[in-house]
Amino acid sequence: MGRILAVFSLIVAALVGVAFTDRPSPRADLTWIEPADFNTLDPQRMSHLPDFRIAYALFEGLLRWDTLSNDLHVVPAVARSWEISSDRLTYTFHLDPTAKWSNGDPVASADFAYTWQRALMPETGADYIKLFHLIRGAREFTEWRAAQLKAYAQRPESEKSPAAAQSLRDQTDRHFRETVAVATPDDHTLSATLVRPVPYFLDLCAFGPFMPVHPPTIERFTDIDPHTAALRQRQGWTKPPFLVCNGPYIVERWRFKREMRLARNPYYRDPSLARADTLAVKFIENQNTALLAFQSGAADWHSDLEVDYIGDLLAESRAGRRDDVRAFDAFGTYFWSFNCTPRLADGRENPFHDPRVRRAFALAVDKKAIVEQVRRGAERPATAFIPPGSIPGYHAPAGLPFDIARARAELEAAGWIDRDSDGVPENSAGVPFPTVEMLVTPVGSHKDVAQVLGRMWESTLGIRSKVVIRETKVYRASLKQRDFMVARGAWFGDYLDPTTFLDIHRSADGNNDRGFSDAEYDRLMTVAGNEPDPARRLLILEEAERYAMEDALPVLPIWHYAQYYLARPADRIGGLRNLSAHPRLIQYPFLLEVAR
Amino acid sequence: MIPLILRRLIQLPLIVLAVYTVTFVLAWALPGEAVLNDEGRQPPAEVLSALRARYHLDDPSRFYVEYLYRASGLMWTVESVKGASGSPPDHVFDLGPSFRYEDWSVNELIASSLPVSIVLGLSAIIIALALGLGAGIIGALRPNSLWDFATLSVALVGISLPGFVIGTALLLMFPVWLGIGSVGSWGRPADILLPAITLSLPFAAYIARLTRMGMLDVLNADYIRTARAKGLAPPAVILKHALKNAFLPVLSYLGPACAMAMTGSFVVERVFNVPGIGQHFVAAVKNKDLFVIMGVTLIYSTMLTLFNLATDVLYRWVDPRIS
Numbered sequence: 001m002g003r004i005l006a007v008f009s010l011i012v013a014a015l016v017g018v019a020f021t022d023r024p025s026p027r028a029d030l031t032w033i034e035p036a037d038f039n040t041l042d043p044q045r046m047s048h049l050p051d052f053r054i055a056y057a058l059f060e061g062l063l064r065w066d067t068l069s070n071d072l073h074v075v076p077a078v079a080r081s082w083e084i085s086s087d088r089l090t091y092t093f094h095l096d097p098t099a100k101w102s103n104g105d106p107v108a109s110a111d112f113a114y115t116w117q118r119a120l121m122p123e124t125g126a127d128y129i130k131l132f133h134l135i136r137g138a139r140e141f142t143e144w145r146a147a148q149l150k151a152y153a154q155r156p157e158s159e160k161s162p163a164a165a166q167s168l169r170d171q172t173d174r175h176f177r178e179t180v181a182v183a184t185p186d187d188h189t190l191s192a193t194l195v196r197p198v199p200y201f202l203d204l205c206a207f208g209p210f211m212p213v214h215p216p217t218i219e220r221f222t223d224i225d226p227h228t229a230a231l232r233q234r235q236g237w238t239k240p241p242f243l244v245c246n247g248p249y250i251v252e253r254w255r256f257k258r259e260m261r262l263a264r265n266p267y268y269r270d271p272s273l274a275r276a277d278t279l280a281v282k283f284i285e286n287q288n289t290a291l292l293a294f295q296s297g298a299a300d301w302h303s304d305l306e307v308d309y310i311g312d313l314l315a316e317s318r319a320g321r322r323d324d325v326r327a328f329d330a331f332g333t334y335f336w337s338f339n340c341t342p343r344l345a346d347g348r349e350n351p352f353h354d355p356r357v358r359r360a361f362a363l364a365v366d367k368k369a370i371v372e373q374v375r376r377g378a379e380r381p382a383t384a385f386i387p388p389g390s391i392p393g394y395h396a397p398a399g400l401p402f403d404i405a406r407a408r409a410e411l412e413a414a415g416w417i418d419r420d421s422d423g424v425p426e427n428s429a430g431v432p433f434p435t436v437e438m439l440v441t442p443v444g445s446h447k448d449v450a451q452v453l454g455r456m457w458e459s460t461l462g463i464r465s466k467v468v469i470r471e472t473k474v475y476r477a478s479l480k481q482r483d484f485m486v487a488r489g490a491w492f493g494d495y496l497d498p499t500t501f502l503d504i505h506r507s508a509d510g511n512n513d514r515g516f517s518d519a520e521y522d523r524l525m526t527v528a529g530n531e532p533d534p535a536r537r538l539l540i541l542e543e544a545e546r547y548a549m550e551d552a553l554p555v556l557p558i559w560h561y562a563q564y565y566l567a568r569p570a571d572r573i574g575g576l577r578n579l580s581a582h583p584r585l586i587q588y589p590f591l592l593e594v595a596r
Numbered sequence: 597m598i599p600l601i602l603r604r605l606i607q608l609p610l611i612v613l614a615v616y617t618v619t620f621v622l623a624w625a626l627p628g629e630a631v632l633n634d635e636g637r638q639p640p641a642e643v644l645s646a647l648r649a650r651y652h653l654d655d656p657s658r659f660y661v662e663y664l665y666r667a668s669g670l671m672w673t674v675e676s677v678k679g680a681s682g683s684p685p686d687h688v689f690d691l692g693p694s695f696r697y698e699d700w701s702v703n704e705l706i707a708s709s710l711p712v713s714i715v716l717g718l719s720a721i722i723i724a725l726a727l728g729l730g731a732g733i734i735g736a737l738r739p740n741s742l743w744d745f746a747t748l749s750v751a752l753v754g755i756s757l758p759g760f761v762i763g764t765a766l767l768l769m770f771p772v773w774l775g776i777g778s779v780g781s782w783g784r785p786a787d788i789l790l791p792a793i794t795l796s797l798p799f800a801a802y803i804a805r806l807t808r809m810g811m812l813d814v815l816n817a818d819y820i821r822t823a824r825a826k827g828l829a830p831p832a833v834i835l836k837h838a839l840k841n842a843f844l845p846v847l848s849y850l851g852p853a854c855a856m857a858m859t860g861s862f863v864v865e866r867v868f869n870v871p872g873i874g875q876h877f878v879a880a881v882k883n884k885d886l887f888v889i890m891g892v893t894l895i896y897s898t899m900l901t902l903f904n905l906a907t908d909v910l911y912r913w914v915d916p917r918i919s
Binding site: 011041127146292 | 647698
């Protein structure tokens with residue numbers, strides 16, 4: 001017995017020792033909760049909203065948005081001023097000479113050129129590489145580099161060596177300088193020429209992937225694979241003490257899934273911009289725990305509350321029993337995708353290939369009922385794809401209403417008529433409408449929405465359906481292989497222009513999961529792309545969206561998203577000031593301030 | 597004892613290799629694109645193929661061999677011996693990068709989460725031992741009494757109630773209503789207490805039943821009657837004489853219980869936001885985070901094998917009758 005006791009006392013002593021050495025830091029000026037740890041702090045690789053949120057605190061692009069304005073216009077950041085050529089193709093930026101990296105190095109125009117080249121290299125894996133292809137010569141550069149890498153990989157082993165790989169890299173750098181229309185006449189001037197006039201290019205200059213990285217730091221963490229000649233970025237440069245950034249804050253400490261702490265960047269050019277001295281991010285995945293943590297005072301803000309009892313919380317809010325649940329319109333739409341290809345994955349004929357069938361299915365849906373009775377949140381029922389009112393000067397189309405008679409008429413016009421009076425419509429060959437498989441992922445309210453949609457379709461059109469639940473990875477693969485009939489979907493806009501939504505319905509777009517290929521839609525989008533007059537361009541895009549939402553229907557929009565925050569009102573003690581209400585919901589952490 | 601340890605240590609790499617191979621086949625068969633973020637944007641084909649080539653995702657056999665070469669420490673050994681081509685890799689056992697958390701390597705993820713799970717798991721087992729032995733002894737001393745009934749019922753509740761119910765109830769009770777402790781933080785000793793109690797309850801319940809049965813058997817034995825007859829104080833009889841034998845089944849249960857407590861705490865980790873290793877078992881598979889799946893499995897199988905070895909050694913040491 002004594003021996004056992006000895007072993008246990010040892011373990012207990014070790015535990016107590018560990019417990020007392022592992023202490024959390026004191027409370028920061030502003031603490032907020034994110035539901036998951038960041039995917040990456042690398043601006044060129046990121047594509048998640050929370051990643052951008054933290055990146056805006058750490059990095060500074062050429063421009064910044066005025067997030068407290070209604071139209072979210074751009075204001076100077078690293079670029080103090082800029083000019084646009086009369087053909088609206090060439091942008092020249094004049095950089096602030098006092099801008100510095102967090103190690104004291106000056107921020108030079110060459111840093112931007114380096115960063116944009118980095119984004120264009122295929123091996124970097126930039127999710128937003130397409131936005132960089134708006135620069136003249138950029139797309140060709142990426143293709144050239146990909147071809148060179150392929151040719152290198154096929155060389156005999158004797159012709160591969162670190163020196164040969166390095167030589168290809170030098171050649172690539174030269175090729176970029178010679179062929180891509182990004183110029184750095186001096187340290188504080190940067191110019192870029194575009195392939196066509198892009199009305200939202202300034203908006204992109206404020207967008208995360210265009211923010212600069214510190215070239216010497218990146219180089220320190222990059223090596224060249226002699227077997228493939230590809231640049232290999234090693235991990236670690238995004239973490240302290242290595243991360244060098246040019247925004248208002250630096251990362252003081254980052255402990256995976258526990259906490260990230262930011263402190264002021266001592267070299268930041270405009271110290272008065274940032275309100276709080278220290279910021280802390282807590283990562284709490286379980287939303288019930290996150291709610292309890294906020295209520296117990298552990299944080300000042302929860303950036304993304306996603307609970308299925310959100311309706312009850314909002315009701316408590318309306319009844320005046322709580323003031324910390326805040327709903328904002330977001331820049332995204334929840335929809336259902338129709339598989340628009342002629343045949344289903346198993347070779348059967350696809351009834352949804354016919355736009356009349358898609359229209360019938362859309363007309364049969366009472367979106368207001370879904371939003372109010374299933375979702376029970378602050379979402380707005382959607383008849384258009386782009387959230388109305390989110391883009392200045394752009395007017396959303398009316399879309400299709402909830403109209404049972406018209407839904408039945410459309411289905412009949414498509415040849416689906418209940419010929420044998422069994423309640424299910426048949427086509428002219430007497431084949432009944434197949435059971436509609438509704439593809440969802442297991443999280444959230446997708447399954448509930450699917451069941452309600454199915455009931456609406458059955459009662460209006462007589463068509464049966466069943467819900468197919470697949471894990472997210474499988475669901476994504478099914479979409480890519482068009483192995484579905486209808487599937488839940490969502491899209492959030494990236495920049496302040498209708499094309500950020502409308503591009504995904506173009507035939508060749510990589511995010512077109514529906515296999516939607518419509519000559520008229522593609523034509524309208526191309527015409528809009530070539531239209532020099534911004535106002536006329538918006539009109540053409542409005543027509544494209546109207547065509548997609550009233551005639552062609554690649555997707556059935558259900559609601560425009562709302563985003564839920566936990567934050568006390570700005571006028572109370574502990575309340576959060578300077579939250580942006582613009583649907584893009586860009587919350588610069590450096591602007592946020594807790595009322596004390 | 598020494599031959600046993602040696603034999604087990606020789607078996608270890610073979611067991612781990614078998615686990616690695618099976619995991620590799622299963623992970624490779626998972627549907628979905630590993631290098632893509634689910635909610636991210638779809639990059640063009642040349643970007644995708646460049647990324648796949650970088651991680652050998654286009655060539656399963658190369659991936660299998662290369663990963664084994666890095667993870668087993670062979671690469672580190674070879675590079676260190678050669679020494680010529682620059683510095684050796686950062687880690688002896690290089691488990692690769694995470695696809696989902698791109699700024700972290702699997703080594704870092706495990707280094708930050710494994711100690712947390714060990715501390716939480718061992719704390720839970722110690723609490724379970726204290727609760728379980730106490731309840732078991734009380735129940736055995738007065739079998740079929742109200743006390744016995746009460747402890748058995750509590751044990752039943754401990755086994756039946758899922759962790760997220762007990763965990764949420766404890767969170768509501770202590771930090772939210774009473775203001776004791778905090779929600780969703782990790783680091784202070786008080787932060788460990790609530791999750792450890794939640795995690796300990798099913799183990800405590802099992803230990804209580806094992807102890808009660810063991811004690812009931814032993815308490816009627818002749819040598820206990822002798823001890824009482826020679827006038828020993830009742831506590832000494834129970835703790836020194838009876839418990840010594842009644843404890844053996846508990847001890848053999850402790851080995852697997854420790855392993856389970858350290859790795860099977862996924863639910864408790866979620867409720868209390870504990871940054872332990874349990875999350876990786878579930879999340880990595882959902883994300884098809886290949887290197888995390890492989891790395892965590894390798895570490896876990898190595899740990900489990902060593903743990904069983906430790907239990908066997910401890911058992912022989914405590915009970916010399918077993919050889």
